[in-house]
Amino acid sequence: MSGTDNFPPLLDKAITEISRLPGIGRKTALRLALHLLRRPVTEADALSNAISELRHGVGYCPECHNITTASETCAICANPMRDHSTICVVETVRDVLSIESTGQYGGVYHVLGGVISPLDGIGPDVLEIDSLAERASSGTVKEIIMGLSPTMEGDTTCFYLYRKIAAAVTAHGVKMPSVTQLARGVAVGNELEYTDELTLGRSLQARTAYNDGINGN
């Protein structure tokens, strides 16, 4: 950025660090830095401390790889009220948040850290796949829900996971858990005319009995 030669080096350093964040360029970083300069010192200190404490105080659950207070099992895995025989496999921590906000799931999770995507350089070895196969073959897991995105990468990952789990289960001599996936169909609240043909076709094939919500038929 030209014109910054006359600016204090501390501002330039702050712009550089802020613009390392995803989706934030140098122009936005400058705007944010100037905003912080106009606000009380306490506000910038609070932000600075929150970032530092976040990175030092938050780690990953050794069980499910969800985020948690450092070196502790996460609140979901530590909760005895949750069904530990059902594992929902998701890509990211954000997906845990999304599924939790539905209030429909009482089991535990397994955060993979992404999906297999050779084009992006993400192979099976950088994902938490071995630990999933290990959990699945402990003998106590009854169901594994594949909560991955319905994309080509998600489907490929599901296929790979299934084979890995089956191999681990066989090696340990335990029963294969039932493996399920999220229902695919038309999105609730969407206009049918804007639903793509593939989704519409599949939702026709996988049609379910009508329930009027009163008679429970």
Place this chain on the structure above:
Amino acid sequence: MSGTDNFPPLLDKAITEISRLPGIGRKTALRLALHLLRRPVTEADALSNAISELRHGVGYCPECHNITTASETCAICANPMRDHSTICVVETVRDVLSIESTGQYGGVYHVLGGVISPLDGIGPDVLEIDSLAERASSGTVKEIIMGLSPTMEGDTTCFYLYRKIAAAVTAHGVKMPSVTQLARGVAVGNELEYTDELTLGRSLQARTAYNDGINGN
């Protein structure tokens, strides 16, 4: 945000602090926080320190109110090569950056901190207007360039500034500096058909002699 109950309090705190920044909501703040968790500790520390050092180490120039290393005159005001008899009045520090990047200005600045905008609760008293009138009436200033936005608020502020400066100059018994404003007209590189009528009308009224850039006529 529902579903965060099972999340570490430090994450919630970081989201709250990050989402105080302008244009960043809780969803984006969560994305940024999770990004920091995936990156090395050194990167989060560098960001945290840069923010803290920025706020504590950067202040405002007592002369022109541009940002500078705390309790020092800014690099532009301290530069003896700049023309201190010409002051360009701008709204914000970002405008200093914009004008500096043109490489066309050799004078000094005066950062108002905004423009008069009663609807936004910005009155003349929160802006650096008195200090400008004081500088203008020192007797050494020859020209004051109004580098404000060509908006209603900018024009109102120019009008107010002119009267303030004139009054201060009279009170001090010095010569009134010449007051100029940025040329208004069609933007360089813009299609004429997309220029608004007001700008086009004014640029016709204020047309200038054609210069072919070779003969210098």
